[in-house]
Amino acid sequence: MTMEAFVLGTSGTMPLPNRHLTSVLLRREGELFLFDCGEGTQVSLRRLNLKWKKISAIFVSHTHADHVTGLPGMLMLSSQVERDEPLYVIGPPKIKEFVEASREVLEMYINYEIIVKEIENPGRKQVVYQGEGYSVRTVPLSHSRTCVGYILEEDRRPGLFHPERAEEIGVPRGPLWGRLQAGNPVELEDGSTVLPEQVMGSARDGRKFSYVTDSLPLPTIANEVRNSDLLICEGMFEDALRDTAHAKRHMTSREAARIAVEAGGIKKMGLIHYSPRYTDRDLKRLLSEAQELFPPTFLTRDRQIIPIPHEEQQ
Numbered sequence: 114m115t116m117e118a119f120v121l122g123t124s125g126t127m128p129l130p131n132r133h134l135t136s137v138l139l140r141r142e143g144e145l146f147l148f149d150c151g152e153g154t155q156v157s158l159r160r161l162n163l164k165w166k167k168i169s170a171i172f173v174s175h176t177h178a179d180h181v182t183g184l185p186g187m188l189m190l191s192s193q194v195e196r197d198e199p200l201y202v203i204g205p206p207k208i209k210e211f212v213e214a215s216r217e218v219l220e221m222y223i224n225y226e227i228i229v230k231e232i233e234n235p236g237r238k239q240v241v242y243q244g245e246g247y248s249v250r251t252v253p254l255s256h257s258r259t260c261v262g263y264i265l266e267e268d269r270r271p272g273l274f275h276p277e278r279a280e281e282i283g284v285p286r287g288p289l290w291g292r293l294q295a296g297n298p299v300e301l302e303d304g305s306t307v308l309p310e311q312v313m314g315s316a317r318d319g320r321k322f323s324y325v326t327d328s329l330p331l332p333t334i335a336n337e338v339r340n341s342d343l344l345i346c347e348g349m350f351e352d353a354l355r356d357t358a359h360a361k362r363h364m365t366s367r368e369a370a371r372i373a374v375e376a377g378g379i380k381k382m383g384l385i386h387y388s389p390r391y392t393d394r395d396l397k398r399l400l401s402e403a404q405e406l407f408p409p410t411f412l413t414r415d416r417q418i419i420p421i422p423h424e425e426q427q
Contacts, residue, residue, distance in 0.1 A: 116141045116320055116421040118343060118383075120413045121157035125327075125349050125363075125386040126179055128152050131393070132415055134179045135386045137345055138163065139265060139322055144244065147171040147187075148263060148324045148345075154183035155190060157416050170242055172249065173204030174326055175260035176211055185215040192224045199226035203242060203249075205235045205259040235261050238337065247319070252337045254328035256362045262326070264337060267319020271296060271309075278312040320421055326386045329359060330368035332375075340378035342421050345413065348384035348399050366399035370406035383413040 117140050122133030134151020138158070145168045147154070171187070174180055184202070191200060202212055209229040216223065232241060232251060241263075242249040252262035274294045276286075284290065284307055289299045298308050323338040326347040338344050348366030350358040358365050364372075366384055373382045384399060391399065396412055403410040413419075 114142045116322070118322065118345070118419040118421060119157075119161055119163065120345075120383070120385070120415060120417040120419070121154050121161075122151045123385050123387055123413050123415055124151075124179075125347070125388055127389050129389055132387070132389075133157055134182065135326060136183065137324060137385070138168075141247065141265070141267075143167065144169045146249070146265065149174055149180045149326070150183040150187055151179050152182040155186055161416055161418075168200065169198070169244070170201035170203060170249075172242075172263045172324075173202065173208050174254070174262065174324075175205055175256060175258045176207045177256075177258055177327070180327070181208075181211060184212070185219055185221070188212070188215070188223065188227065189219070189221050192222050196225040199228045201242065202227060202229045203232065205232050205261055207231075207259075232261060235259050252323070252325060252334060253331075254325065254334070255331055256327045256329075260327050262324055262328070262334070262337075264321065264323045264341075266321045270317045270319055272314030272316050275312055275314065279307075282307055282311060284312070318424070320423065322421060325372075327362070328364060329362050330364040330372060335372050335375040335377075338372070338379065339376040341376070342380050342424075343419060344373060344376075344379050344382040345385050346372065346382055347386035348403060349386050349388050351398050352402050366403040366410075367406060370403035370410055373407040373410070379407075379409070381409040381411065382407060383411050383419065385413045 119138040121136040124132035128134050133153025135149050136151045136154040137148045139146045209231050212229050236253050240248050240250045247267045249265045254260040292299050293309050296309050321341045323341040323344045346369040348369045349363045350365045352365045352367045355365050373379045400412050
């Protein structure tokens with residue numbers, strides 16, 4: 114089952130000619146999940162030729178303009194095709210008011226169901242969305258407005274099937290192998306029973322995607338993002354501007370790296386939500402400061418595609 118992240122925008126505060134506002138799309142097989150929806154999101158979707166009509170849910174971190182200004186356009190765009198499934202919009206308090214006001218003022222034509230879910234008690238981590246084989250939960254953050262991060266984590270998977278073990282025990286090729294792989298015991302012609310654990314390896318972890326932006330570097334974040342296959346984390350400022358970052362309730366790239374180190378088990382981290390004061394050349398300073406603490410750090414770029422394979426596929 115494929116999983117990959119598409120970076121649709123990397124800028125914070127304001128869009129730039131080569132940087133749209135912050136937004137990341139996650140594709141897990143046939144489902145799409147959008148995390149924040151800044152201005153320019155539709156442009157990147159078009160340029161990447163992504164099938165935006167399949168978006169199942171939009172997760173909003175907070176209702177500052179640079180994270181929601183693309184949302185009205187996305188809602189209207191989705192009405193250009195027939196859609197049977199509802200679109201979920203999930204976020205902190207005020208997101209429902211924003212969606213409803215946008216629909217009323219813009220007199221939107223909407224031909225599908227929009228389900229807006231406001232997160233109750235956003236200061237407490239909680240599961241806000243579930244699907245087959247995965248769940249999405251929140252990470253409480255500390256910003257100038259109520260803000261949350263999100264973690265999509267897959268359920269644990271069965272261990273690998275070992276055909277040589279099955280043959281050695283005497284299980285014939287065919288349907289019995291499938292039953293064992295599904296976790297069911299099987300009975301052989303001689304009346305003996307073969308259990309799944311006799312031919313299967315240990316259960317394996319699913320993949321974990323974490324999205325954290327617009328927050329002071331809380332010590333509690335590390336525990337929530339631990340063992341992420343991919344952590345997308347804001348690195349808005351360099352360390353020399355740490356006081357400025359904290360006054361605006363943001364973190365530096367070095368502080369993001371420290372979270373990754375303290376978390377442990379993170380395979381790679383992509384910085385995002387850059388201050389518009391930094392040119393593309395300046396961003397190398399943010400990267401260098403983060404890599405001093407956490408070498409598997411990279412700079413995300415608009416329309417970048419990041420595969421998230423299972424561990425055994427790497």
